[in-house]
Amino acid sequence: MSSITARTALVPRLNRLGWLMALYAENHARLVRLFQPRGLPAGRYISDIGDGLALHVDVIEQHAYTTELRLTYGIADPVTGEPDPSAFLRLYHDTRQLEATHCYVGRRWQDAIGMFPPPARLIGHRLRMNTFLGKWLEYLAERGHGIATLRRVGDLSSASSQTLDEPKSAP
Template identity: 35%
Template sequence: MLVDAFETDTNCPVSWQARSRSFVSLMTLYESNHIRLSWLAPQLHSVCEPQVSRVEGDCPLHLALEDRSRYTTTLRLTYIFEDEAGPAADPDVRIRIYHDARLAEAQSCVRWHRHGLLESIRSRLARDMDERWMRNIMLNKWLEYCVERGHRFAGSPLR
């Protein structure tokens, strides 16, 4: 894997795989998301302009700043697909980063997926904890996939 030189998420204190859907496991998943997001965008604190990562054999990956405060940053991460109806963002994930706690939470994800299998999984998970769990597991796996494909975002200097 390309992340040998980076911090890994193998030492997260509580395995989210052991007791899924508990609050403690969800927080550990957020910690793993933060680590994986920092593999993709090592300068999370300095992202200010929209960025696009392009690698051969994969769709362009878009990262945009939505909001920044003293302790949090909210980003949008997505692929943009060209469709006969126009451009479509999918999976279009809104991520809140909690800098002091080193956590990253997928707050929202496109509600209706273009892909039938993803939509069938989403529709079976109705409760709030299940929704959070599903969004963040998806983000966790997608971040790993993006890094393995070679995507990276450079930091932009703060203004």
């Protein structure tokens, strides 16, 4: 009986942080396959597949090792007037990871989970956001969105461009 116990201890387990990092890597692969964002200059893009629901891709900033983006549809939230669903993303080129920094209009992570959340709550929140992102990216690929359907529609105006750390707050 002790040999069985010893063998199960040798099987590595993926903890929640490891799971989150793996999710970041999967999401990176999905987004790069879809839109190859590293080669896109900052600006506003639309991917339209003819289903009446165009995807808006805002390339907010391009840096040496990161790209900051926003994915959304042109649907406005009735309360805030902001696009919903909406995800702000940070793409890490060197580590090949994609992180959804927040998915709520006008809400920072502090507003969603508190100012000093325990690590388990913070990781759980990030797991939920990035699981949502993974499912959304998978859905977009299944519907036919991609670099071939993406077209530039202009620059980001100063009123609509926001940094990932400072989202516009809801009224």
